[in-house]
Amino acid sequence: MLKHPAFKFFASLKLAVISILLLALVLTVATCLESLYGTRAVHVLVYGTPWFAGVLFLLGLNVLCAALSRYPWKKSQTGFVLTHLGIIVLLIGSVVTQKWGVDASLPVVEATQENEARSEEH
Numbered sequence: 001m002l003k004h005p006a007f008k009f010f011a012s013l014k015l016a017v018i019s020i021l022l023l024a025l026v027l028t029v030a031t032c033l034e035s036l037y038g039t040r041a042v043h044v045l046v047y048g049t050p051w052f053a054g055v056l057f058l059l060g061l062n063v064l065c066a067a068l069s070r071y072p073w074k075k076s077q078t079g080f081v082l083t084h085l086g087i088i089v090l091l092i093g094s095v096v097t098q099k100w101g102v103d104a105s106l107p108v109v110e111a112t113q114e115n116e117a118r119s120e121e122h
Helices: 005-010 013-037 039-047 050-068 075-100
Strands: none
Touching: 005 050, 013 039, 013 050, 050 075
16 A cells, blocks of 8 residues: 555645645635635635645645555654644544634723624624
């Protein structure tokens, strides 16, 4: 399995660079769109789309394959393994938040107390 051409492709550094740059570009555009049109519009146009989930999946698959390509891990690779595991946990967390998270805001005004968050959904 570790010698299979598809596995080597998904574990490659070239794919990592391409997927990270693609994600950075998409997030830059999404941030600009959010400042112009609001959070809901960017969710519909970017964050809630299947192609954005595909970009995150591609990055996650690349990170997983890169970590597995060095298995069995040596003690000297602890940082490498923890870094890649951390990225995978963050990506899983983004999927969980996307599917089941609640998007709300709690305005903080000086000399006031608030205990309720405001959400467009609820």
